[in-house]
Amino acid sequence: MGLSEVIKYIVDKPLELKEKNLLVNRSKEIKNLNNIIKYHPFGIFGISGETGIGKTTVLNFIKCENVFSKRITLTFRESVESILYDLLYNLSKGLEKDKKLSKLAKETKEWVIEEVSTVKGFSLGISLYGSANTNLQKSKTPRFNFFAAKEKLGELLRKIVSVKGKFALIIDELDKESKSDTLQIVDALKNELLFENIITIMTLPYSIYREYKFDRLRWNESGNLENIFKDIILLEELTDSDIKELLLRRIHKFMNIIPSESLDPIIEFADGNPRDVLWMLSKVIFENIEKDILKKEDTILTIKKITNEYLTELKLTPLQKKAFELLKDLTGNRDEFLTILQQNNIKRTTAYSILNTFIERKIIITKGTKLKLSGKYKFLNL
Ligand SMILES: Nc1ncnc2c1ncn2[C@@H]1O[C@H](COP(=O)(O)OP(=O)(O)O)[C@@H](O)[C@H]1O
Numbered sequence: 100m101g102l103s104e105v106i107k108y109i110v111d112k113p114l115e116l117k118e119k120n121l122l123v124n125r126s127k128e129i130k131n132l133n134n135i136i137k138y139h140p141f142g143i144f145g146i147s148g149e150t151g152i153g154k155t156t157v158l159n160f161i162k163c164e165n166v167f168s169k170r171i172t173l174t175f176r177e178s179v180e181s182i183l184y185d186l187l188y189n190l191s192k193g194l195e196k197d198k199k200l201s202k203l204a205k206e207t208k209e210w211v212i213e214e215v216s217t218v219k220g221f222s223l224g225i226s227l228y229g230s231a232n233t234n235l236q237k238s239k240t241p242r243f244n245f246f247a248a249k250e251k252l253g254e255l256l257r258k259i260v261s262v263k264g265k266f267a268l269i270i271d272e273l274d275k276e277s278k279s280d281t282l283q284i285v286d287a288l289k290n291e292l293l294f295e296n297i298i299t300i301m302t303l304p305y306s307i308y309r310e311y312k313f314d315r316l317r318w319n320e321s322g323n324l325e326n327i328f329k330d331i332i333l334l335e336e337l338t339d340s341d342i343k344e345l346l347l348r349r350i351h352k353f354m355n356i357i358p359s360e361s362l363d364p365i366i367e368f369a370d371g372n373p374r375d376v377l378w379m380l381s382k383v384i385f386e387n388i389e390k391d392i393l394k395k396e397d398t399i400l401t402i403k404k405i406t407n408e409y410l411t412e413l414k415l416t417p418l419q420k421k422a423f424e425l426l427k428d429l430t431g432n433r434d435e436f437l438t439i440l441q442q443n444n445i446k447r448t449t450a451y452s453i454l455n456t457f458i459e460r461k462i463i464i465t466k467g468t469k470l471k472l473s474g475k476y477k478f479l480n481l
């Protein structure tokens with residue numbers, strides 16, 4: 100068994116129920132979501148966290164006991180309109196085979212197809228004839244019929260509830276949107292979704308969680324997210340030992356060619372993100388695919404090579420470089436970091452601003468009150 104064999108065990112895709120043996124941690128969050136579906140009468144709930152942290156995976160493990168549910172994965176996300184159409188299409192398509200809902204579902208689906216083909220056909224026409232064609236511009240430009248689509252969605256949702264009782268609508272991939280687009284779409288749909296017996300659970304970009312938290316704590320002047328979301332569940336980074344566990348569950352068969360210590364630098368690189376650890380491990384394996392055994396030095400070499408390649412963008416000033424070297428191997432609180440910088444002749448105000456920049460750019464990451472260098476930067480040669 101060579102290193103190449105490992106590749107298929109570390110593919111990056113959301114886990115499914117049948118792969119439960121590979122899932123680490125997250126039982127608390129999954130239980131929380133199950134309880135939301137079970138006990139809340141209605142509401143929109145978010146699940147947030149950085150990309151690759153496991154949002155889709157967690158959604159896949161939700162159990163909707165005694166609650167009718169549909170999962171929707173959005174794919175057309177060019178605009179608020181296309182998201183709404185995509186949602187409506189996928190939802191109605193998923194209900195086509197349901198005896199009591201199939202009539203309305205089919206009608207709705209056909210309506211979406213018809214609308215979209217008109218709009219698409221028209222915009223294709225414009226691009227074929229060029230925008231200089233004034234006739235075409237003067238004629239009525241068909242648009243996505245946003246209000247009609249909203250109404251159709253409302254109608255379908257009310258029908259579902261009347262036939263099935265409680266309904267859990269699970270929407271994935273909204274986390275890929277920009278914050279403002281996501282808010283716009285959720286705001287536009289809230290009247291349809293905030294309806295007795297409808298529980299909506301959607302993935303959200305991390306930035307929305309931050310803002311939501313500030314709203315709840317009244318730190319935002321014009322807080323309104325709390326009016327939309329009943330709660331947002333944050334998926335935090337996993338611990339290093341969880342990440343190790345995640346790897347071992349996948350590649351335990353290969354411990355004779357991948358000694359545990361060779362995984363440590365990769366785990367450090369990942370900063371608790373499952374996707375990052377899988378990605379870097381597969382990079383490391385590819386880079387060393389001819390070798391019989393993966394040594395720790397090999398691992399470090401690959402990570403250095405890759406991070407140095409990706410991070411040429413970093414462009415630190417000489418003073419920032421100095422600070423970087425000073426803080427590189429430390430873990431501590433803010434004051435301790437500032438003290439170190441000042442003891443090394445960096446002025447207080449400069450030290451403050453450098454530290455803030457590092458935190459903003461995620462060069463230094465925070466865990467509670469503790470700060471440390473992100474594993475992404477640990478292997479960097481400045
Ligand atoms: N708790 C977990 N245990 C094991 N593997 C996980 C876990 N969470 C995520 N993964 C893996 O990490 C990768 C990213 O997960 P995914 O659910 O796609 O993240 P997101 O939807 O937040 O971008 C996938 O390959 C998935 O299998």
Ligand SMILES: [Mg+2]
Pocket residue numbers: 154155156272
């Ligand atoms: Mg996802």
